[in-house]
Amino acid sequence: MAEKESKAFDPATKSVDPATVEMIKKAQAAGVETIWDRADKMKPCPIGAEGACCRICSQGPCRVPPVKKAKEGEEQKKQAVGLCGATAETIVARNFARMVCGGAAAHNDHSRGVAKLFKEVAHGKAPGYKIKDIRKLKQLARDYDVPLTEGEGDDKKSRSTEVIAQELADKILVEFGQQDGELVFAAKRPPKKRIELWRNLGVMPRGCDIEIVELMHRTHMGVDQEYHNILKQCTRTAISDGWGGSMISTDLQDVLFGCPVPVSGEINLGVLKEDHVNIIIHGHEPVLPEMIYVASQEPEIVQYAQNKGAKGVQLAGMCCSANELLMRHGIPTAGNYLQQELAIITGAVDAMVVDVQCEMQSLANVAKCYHTKLITTDPRARIEGETMHIPMDEHHAIEIARQIVREAIDNFPNRRAPVLIPDIKYPTVVGFSYETIQYLLGGSIRGSYYTLNDNIIGGRVRGVAGVVGCNNCRTPHDSAHLAMTKELLKNDVIVLVTGCSAMAAGKEGLLTPEAAVKYCGPGLAEVCETVGIPPVLHMGSCVDNSRILMAATACVKAGGLGSDISDLPAAGAAPEWMSEKAISIGHYFVSSGVYTVFGGSFPTTGSALFTDYLFRGLEEELGGMWDLELDPVLAAKKMIAHIDKKRAALGIDK
Ligand code: CUV
Ligand code: SF4
Incomplete structure (x- = not known):
C-alpha cells in the first residue's frame, strides 16, 4: 500500500496578512511547528464544540448531541439527557456559564493587580510609578464618594493627591471581596434606565469575585438546573467584568500611566x-x-x-x-x-x-x-x-x-538562525480613549455640526459598531475582522476596535485618516476628513472594551438617540473570537443592550432552546442579544440591519 504523502498546508490559506504568510513559509522551511500544523492534525470534537458534553462529575462525561429533526411521518427523537437527568439546556448553559466565569475571572484578577499597585503608589511604596492623570483620579474619587476637599468655610482646603488616592484605593479594593450592595461603576455610570433595568432583573453585581464564585457553585453537579436562572447569574457575572473589573483596570491604568490621546505608531x-x-x-x-x-x-x-x-x-x-x-x-x-x-x-x-x-x-x-x-x-x-x-x-x-x-x-x-524580518509594517493613529472621542466628536453643545450624535441623527454616520476580539486559527488570520470592518465602513458605520481586531485593522492601514476616502461611504468619509480622524478608532486592549461602554453611554447622555444603550443605532462583533474572555465581554455587551454577533462557532449550539434564548429571547429582557454568523460580510449586514431597526425606532431613518 502506498503511503499517504503528508501534504504541508499552503500558508496563503491561513492568513490575509502578507507578513504572517511569509513567516509561516519560513517556519515550514525550517521545520518549526506552528499552531497551524497542530490545527491540521487536531479536529475539534463536534459535541464539545456545541457545548453538549458535560464533564462536571465523574459519572460522565455525558454527551447529549442535538438530534435531527424528524421527517414527516417519523417520530421525533428526543435529545439525550445526562446520567443525572441534566438536559441539554442545563448542560449547555452550565458550560457557557463557566466560560463567562473564566473570562470574568481573568479581567477581574488583572484588575485586582492594578488596584493593589495603585494602593502601593498612593502610599509611596512603588518607586518609579506615579499618579499621572489627576483629572481622572478626581473623576474616580467623585464616583467613589471620596471627598476632594476637607474642612468647612474659610478652613476648606483641597486634599492632597496622595490622601485622595489612598482612600480611593481602599474603597476600590473592597469591591473585589464585597458581599452585598452594588459595584460602584455599574450602579453609577450606565444610563439611568439601564441601572433600573438591572436592579429590577436582580442582576446588579454585588462584588467582583462573589458573582464568579456563585456561578461556579451554581454550575456544580446538581445545583442550578433551570437555564434561564443560570443565564441570569451569567449576566450578573459579566456585568461585574465590563462595568467592574475591566472598567477598574482601564481607569486605574489611565490614572497611573496616562489617559491615551492620539499618537502615531507602526504595526506588523x-x-x-x-x-x-x-x-x-x-x-x-x-x-x-x-x-x-x-x-x-x-x-x-x-x-x-x-x-x-x-x-x-x-x-x-x-x-x-x-x-x-x-x-x-x-x-x-x-x-x-x-x-x-x-x-x-x-x-x-x-x-x-x-x-x-x-x-x-x-x-x-x-x-x-x-x-x-x-x-x-x-x-x-x-x-x-x-x-x-x-x-x-x-x-x-x-x-x-x-x-x-x-x-x-x-x-x-x-543570534544564530538566519534572520528574516518581513519588510512589512503600516503607520497607525491610535489613542482614542472615550475622553478623546468625546473631545473630538462630542462637545456639550448639541447642534454643532460635527458632534457624533448630530451626524448620526443627520444620517452622515449610519451607526456605530464595535469590532473586537481575538484571532482564531480556525479562521484565516485577520480575514473576518477586515471583511466585516470594510463592509461596515462602506455603509457609513464608524468602527470602534480593541484587542487583536484593532491590530488587524492597523496592519491593513485602516487606522489612518487616509483610510476614510479609500474605504468609507460618502457620509462617514466627510465626517472623518473634517475631524481628521481614521474611520476605525483604536480604543485599546480587551479591558478597554469598557471604554466602548463609556462611549455608548456618552452617546445616550448627549441626547437625541434615546434613553438607553439599547436605543442606540449600534452593534458589536467578535468575528474571530477564541478566548473565554471574549464570551464574558460578549455577554456584558448583550447585558448592556447591544446586539452582538460572533463568528467561527458558538459554544451553545448543542441546545436549540438555550441558543434561541440567547439569540432571540434576551432581546425582550435586556434589549441586547447574541448572534452567530460565519460569513463576516453577512454578519456586517446583520449589524447594519440592526442599526437600521434602531434608527427607525428613533425616527431618524432618512
Ligand atoms: Ni486581550 S483575548 S487573543 S490578546 S483579543 Fe487577542 Fe487581547 Fe483575544 Fe487575547
Ligand atoms: Fe453527567 Fe450529570 Fe455528571 Fe454532568 S453532572 S457528567 S450530566 S451525571
Missing part, C-alpha cells in the same frame, strides 16, 4: 530591527511593561546594548500589552495573537517577555529552535521548559525591568 513584524536588540512585550498587564519602557530608554542601558554590538534597544508589543504600549507611548506593535510564534521565527527576537493571558505554551518550543529567551514574569503564569522566570514585584519594578532588558541585550550576540 516589520517593526523589528535587525541591528537592534529586539524585545517583544507579550501579554496583558501594562504594569511591568511601563517600567521596561522606561528602562529601555536609560542611557546606561542603551550604552550596554551598543557595547554588545547593537545599535539600540527596540521594544515591540504583542497582543493586548501591545495595545497598551502603543496607545500610551507609540511603541510599535509586532502583531496580534496568531503572530506570537512567528515573531520568534524571524530569528531577530532576543527576548520575549510574557505575563498573563493568550500566551501559547508552544512559545517555549519555538524559542528553543532559535536563540530567543522566553521570560515569564508573573508568578501566576509559568511555562514549562527552558524558560526564564523573573517575577514582577512592584516594589522593585525598575530594577526588575532593567534586569530583563539586560538579559535581552546579553542574548543579542547569540
